[in-house]
Amino acid sequence: MDYVDIIGLTAAAMGGISLFPQVLKVLKTKSTKDISREMFLLLGGSIFLWLVYGILLNNFPIIVANFFGFIQALVILFFKIENQLKKRRGLTK
Amino acid sequence: MDYVDIIGLTAAAMGGISLFPQVLKVLKTKSTKDISREMFLLLGGSIFLWLVYGILLNNFPIIVANFFGFIQALVILFFKIENQLKKRRGLTK
Numbered sequence: 001m002d003y004v005d006i007i008g009l010t011a012a013a014m015g016g017i018s019l020f021p022q023v024l025k026v027l028k029t030k031s032t033k034d035i036s037r038e039m040f041l042l043l044g045g046s047i048f049l050w051l052v053y054g055i056l057l058n059n060f061p062i063i064v065a066n067f068f069g070f071i072q073a074l075v076i077l078f079f080k081i082e083n084q085l086k087k088r089r090g091l092t093k
Numbered sequence: 094m095d096y097v098d099i100i101g102l103t104a105a106a107m108g109g110i111s112l113f114p115q116v117l118k119v120l121k122t123k124s125t126k127d128i129s130r131e132m133f134l135l136l137g138g139s140i141f142l143w144l145v146y147g148i149l150l151n152n153f154p155i156i157v158a159n160f161f162g163f164i165q166a167l168v169i170l171f172f173k174i175e176n177q178l179k180k181r182r183g184l185t186k
Contacts, residue, residue, distance in 0.1 A: 011142035
């Protein structure tokens with residue numbers, strides 16, 4: 001493995017865990033007002049396609065990084081959309 | 094180009110534009126309370142390493158997607174950190 005591979009793998013690993021602090025913040029505060037739903041729909045869609053790509057190529061690092069990334073994006077999206085539905089029903093502001 | 098390449102390129106393109114709605118939201122509202130700084134530090138670092146990786150491999154799609162992604166992450170981080178500094182100085186709550 002040369003240094004180019006190491007840079008790529010480090011990039012993939014950092015990207016795979018990058019949503020985790022946002023997941024913790026959302027779980028702690030339950031507040032998602034400043035978070036863009038469209039960002040996480042696009043990012044979640046992108047991560048999902050990377051996951052499919054990794055499965056098709058049978059590339060284990062791509063599968064692992066994007067599997068965890070996808071779960072994290074889903075958790076954030078779940079809270080964002082739940083808060084928007086609550087707001088629409090007038091249960092919160 | 095087979096369908097696996099198309100899935101990978103679509104994933105890269107969606108990822109490259111995914112931060113744009115969040116940039117627009119931050120520019121519009123100037124509010125970043127619910128955004129995790131650590132998420133965008135990790136994501137920005139990951140995107141930067143992907144950019145370096147693309148440059149080292151001379152891979153144009155990787156360079157383009159991550160160049161724009163990196164600019165977007167920097168804008169979001171700039172507003173987040175500026176707001177935190179303002180809060181620390183007691184200029185806003």
